[in-house]
Amino acid sequence: MQSLDQIFVTGKQWLLAFLPEALQPVGSILLVIAAIFGVFATLFAVTTILERKILGRIQNRFGPNRVGPFGFFQPAADGIKMLTKEDIVPRDADKIIHFLAPLALIIPVALALSVLPYGRNMVPVEFDAGLLFFFAVGASTELSVFMAGWSSRNKYSLVGAMRGIAQMISYEVPLVLSTVTVIMIVGSLSLVKIVEAQSGFLFGFLPSWHVFTPWGFAGFFLFMIAATAESNRSPFDLPEAESEIIAGYLTEYSGFKYALFFMGEYWGMFAISGLSVTLFLGGWNAPFPFLQFIPSYIWFFTKLVLIIFTFIWLRGTVPRLRLDQLMSFAWKFLLPLALTNIVVAAIWFFSRALQFPGALGLRWIFCAAILAVSYVWLGRGVAQAQRAKRVYQYAE
Amino acid sequence: MNVAFILIAGLTLGSAIAAMSLRNLVHCALCTVITFAGLAAMYLQLNAQFVGFAQILVYVGAVAILILFAVLLTRNSENQPNTLLASPSWIIGILVAISVSGTIIYAVVKSTRLAQTLPPAPEATVQKIGEQLMTNYVLPLEIVALLLTAAMIGAVIIAMRDKNEKEDSGSKMITGNARERVSQPSTIHHPSSSQKTTR
Numbered sequence A: 001m002q003s004l005d006q007i008f009v010t011g012k013q014w015l016l017a018f019l020p021e022a023l024q025p026v027g028s029i030l031l032v033i034a035a036i037f038g039v040f041a042t043l044f045a046v047t048t049i050l051e052r053k054i055l056g057r058i059q060n061r062f063g064p065n066r067v068g069p070f071g072f073f074q075p076a077a078d079g080i081k082m083l084t085k086e087d088i089v090p091r092d093a094d095k096i097i098h099f100l101a102p103l104a105l106i107i108p109v110a111l112a113l114s115v116l117p118y119g120r121n122m123v124p125v126e127f128d129a130g131l132l133f134f135f136a137v138g139a140s141t142e143l144s145v146f147m148a149g150w151s152s153r154n155k156y157s158l159v160g161a162m163r164g165i166a167q168m169i170s171y172e173v174p175l176v177l178s179t180v181t182v183i184m185i186v187g188s189l190s191l192v193k194i195v196e197a198q199s200g201f202l203f204g205f206l207p208s209w210h211v212f213t214p215w216g217f218a219g220f221f222l223f224m225i226a227a228t229a230e231s232n233r234s235p236f237d238l239p240e241a242e243s244e245i246i247a248g249y250l251t252e253y254s255g256f257k258y259a260l261f262f263m264g265e266y267w268g269m270f271a272i273s274g275l276s277v278t279l280f281l282g283g284w285n286a287p288f289p290f291l292q293f294i295p296s297y298i299w300f301f302t303k304l305v306l307i308i309f310t311f312i313w314l315r316g317t318v319p320r321l322r323l324d325q326l327m328s329f330a331w332k333f334l335l336p337l338a339l340t341n342i343v344v345a346a347i348w349f350f351s352r353a354l355q356f357p358g359a360l361g362l363r364w365i366f367c368a369a370i371l372a373v374s375y376v377w378l379g380r381g382v383a384q385a386q387r388a389k390r391v392y393q394y395a396e
Numbered sequence B: 001m002n003v004a005f006i007l008i009a010g011l012t013l014g015s016a017i018a019a020m021s022l023r024n025l026v027h028c029a030l031c032t033v034i035t036f037a038g039l040a041a042m043y044l045q046l047n048a049q050f051v052g053f054a055q056i057l058v059y060v061g062a063v064a065i066l067i068l069f070a071v072l073l074t075r076n077s078e079n080q081p082n083t084l085l086a087s088p089s090w091i092i093g094i095l096v097a098i099s100v101s102g103t104i105i106y107a108v109v110k111s112t113r114l115a116q117t118l119p120p121a122p123e124a125t126v127q128k129i130g131e132q133l134m135t136n137y138v139l140p141l142e143i144v145a146l147l148l149t150a151a152m153i154g155a156v157i158i159a160m161r162d163k164n165e166k167e168d169s170g171s172k173m174i175t176g177n178a179r180e181r182v183s184q185p186s187t188i189h190h191p192s193s194s195q196k197t198t199r
Helices: A007-016 A021-058 A074-084 A095-113 A130-139 A141-151 A155-186 A191-197 A214-230 A255-280 A296-317 A323-353 A359-387 B003-021 B025-045 B049-073 B089-110 B126-134 B138-159 B165-170 B177-198
Strands: none
Touching: A007 A021, A021 A074, A021 A095, A021 A255, A021 A296, A074 A255, A095 A130, A095 A141, A095 A255, A095 B025, A130 A141, A130 A155, A130 A191, A130 A255, A130 B049, A141 A155, A141 A255, A141 B025, A141 B049, A155 A191, A155 A214, A155 A255, A155 A323, A155 B049, A191 A255, A214 A255, A214 A296, A214 A323, A214 A359, A255 A296, A323 A359, B003 B025, B025 B049, B049 B126, B126 B138
16 A cells, blocks of 8 residues: 555656656656646646536536537537637737736746645655745736736726736735644644644544644635635636626637636636645545545545535535625635634644643633634624615716 | 856846836836846745745735836826837936946955855754744834834725715824815715715
8 A cells, every 4th residue: 555655756766767867856857847737737627627517517507518428528629629719919918918927827826736745755846834935926826917907908807907916915814814823733834744743633533634623624714715715716706707897807818828827727726725635634644544545645636626626616606796895804804813713723722731631622612612702793793884885986 | 156046147137127128117017026036036046945935925926016006006107118218317327337336346345354254054944033033033023013004004094085974073083184185085975975865
């Protein structure tokens, strides 16, 4: 079983042995890049068809069912269509920036994917501050949204870009603050160490993942909500709201540039889902001791696909938020709750010294009570503010 | 002096020159972003991981967007052709630049500190930086935090112009100019809002 778990690590070493000594570092880098691109391009293709099928199921229709068995070769047809489609650039567009915008999205997202630990000993680039690196490159995707929206010389594009930037900046605050709890408890910014801290089992069968603690539970949900907004997915898809602004900053994109943008957004979703798996769901650790014989990377990707399914499910279920609801939700609900969660994590950390029997249950109840009270209280505040009559500044 | 250093230095300097000489302000701002990213790469190449990541996070992520918004919100930022700025003051500018940099280079070369051997580079991990920030430098950190919070509240107060009168009467704590600026436009808005209630 050990050999099956490490099959990719040993396989890489076996392949590298064919190269001369001097070329081995370069060969190793190229192999890792090829693996990341191959795996996630395939996952992107699978996710598009799954998303269309599941959305079809939710909306009581078939979804794509013409190409191949049950329509499962649809991504190949889509890919050929995108490649052969004419690439139309508006006459007044800023040609260079219009061309660079999809690349400015793909590159940071691919970099973010490269620091996640996919399995035991399977992390493409191991940084001492991997989490910081992830957020650093993640923050630079906002530039690509701006570049796409501004260079298109289209009002809808610019409105979409402005919405996108406002949303991404606002939701980055709760996103980062909800991960601070994990850093506080683990005491490291290294993603590998965060996964190692979640190995082992409580009472011999309960996995000691962060999501099974009060602060981790709240942190996981805060993180997932903020992650949905960061990846511009429904119900936070205002930047691309089809019924209002055509396709937002993607309006003037066609052909392969559009496909690249599309892939970049899905990769961003994979990256942030992978980070949530790493931080809260135990990374590549198995959920039960008797399931540990299954290789670690299979666990990672199973959890990843489950989270992606949840994203698709949400998209088929929840209606789009209004812009003022979006902002008040981020600043008046998520941000205070994330700050409360940091205090709760501190209480959890320092109450570890309590060693009498039943101390764990007491800590659990105390921390959960603080979070529940603040959840109800903040939720009421936001709900009351929503009930007030809305004043339109420019539409009256 | 390795290949990576030359590439990064060339990219940083090239984009900095482009940021100064292009006429389209948005292009200048985007070139500045490349300069920021090049500086971050330079820090990473010097094994300063934390500074490099913080540079990307703060400058490429946040400051770049701030600059772009500032450019977009000011007038005449678009539709200017990219021509090199040429004027007679160029010669004076170049002379000043040469004399200043010459003085600095002369001072650096002549200084006695350069002759000393460098101490071994300290191991500056993220953890050590965090410990220092929380112990030795906790007061400067808190002062910076307070300053930034004050700036943010100030920005919110300036931006809070379009408020209806009911909420305005509550904001008497704001003194002087700020209150006038807040209350003035709401009187303009008042007829339209009363019109809506009668309708």
